[in-house]
Amino acid sequence: MPRENLTQKRERAAEIEQRMFEHYGEGACSLDHVDPFTLTVAVILSAQCTDAAVNKVTPELFARFGTPEAMAAASIEDIEAIIHPLGFFRSKAKNLKACAQTVLAEFGGEVPRTMVDLQKLPGVGRKTANVVMCQAFRDPQGIAVDTHVFRIAHQLGFATRNDDTPEKVEAKLMKIYPQPDWLYINHQWVHFGREFCVARRPKCQECFLADICPSSGK
Template sequence: MKNADLENRYGAVLNAFRRVYPDPKLALRFENPFQLLVAVILSAQCTDERVNSVTEELFKKVKGPEDIIRMSDEELENLIRPTGYYRQKAKSLKGCCEVLLKNYGGEIPTRMDELVKLPGVGRKTAAMVLGNAFGINEGIAVDTHVRRVAQRVGLSDHDTPEKIEQDLMKHIPRDLWTWFSNATILHGRNVCKARKPNCGECPVKEVCRFFMKSGGV
């Protein structure tokens, strides 16, 4: 009975999202896997719009891993400063590019276990790159939006991104993983917002625990 409720909730969310977000695209701007990797690393704890404003300049100077390596720490840090954590991110970027050149001929690896070894790359970043640059569904990117939506709606009762991702992967068909993540991020940004969620216009309020608890119809 409880399990049936959960399955029903997943089904309703998947259907509603399929209708409202049939083809969700990343807010991040990129033209190739390398650019996406860089952009997603920069997007940690930072809005996509701010990343875009930085990468627009950055990608004029940086076409591949070699360009990052060649660049001085100061120049790289200055270019990415508005995204926050710029020293860490500059270090991650350089570390990534060294590994890319050393082990992958300057290309981006296409497996989760390899991507996750790159400095500054966790499962969220890896899943994002795999799904959106290569169309490979090897995980579900659980960022703060996916986490919040999953918890509020009642798709997972766990707290960590890892456990939430496992719950989601258990209930969502693998070929939908990337789509679901993109759609949910969109939904979290536009409707199920952190500060002031717009439950009135939410397509999944009928099955949403958060909406019920906050006095929903």
């Protein structure tokens, strides 16, 4: 099969994006939150655990420490006790407190609105910063590549074996998809990754992209 060129990838991506909209709309964020700070907290907590598990602990967490002021003043032990069912609870608790302190000390109590400043917050890397820029500020500066997006990009043939880091996959996707689509790709693909393109055994027989996916049935 001849290698697909960039123009062809873009055309296929446009068709995929249209179908994603038909199935998932703009892709609702499945992490419960009420503002940029609680979204940032929820995304930090979501590393290596399911969103459902995060949503189970955030009601109590936000009730007690739902603002930068409250979180910055909280004890690490109290935060750990609440988020304990999640993975990496020690480092996450430390990061949440330091993150809140940084928001207060460096950014006047407001979650910053640029990729550079967001990534100055402890616990916030490129993926989390991308989610906050898209979901909270509607200002896409990149594409959040998590485990789902990473896997699906390879399955769809938009990334190669050589693209072995989230950064490389993100760069490929940013060339293929127009910037307005960056807002929706992460959430739509996460839903898609849970429903059809699951890691273990993709449900290609039922998948609505099977006819335009190079990995279908493999």
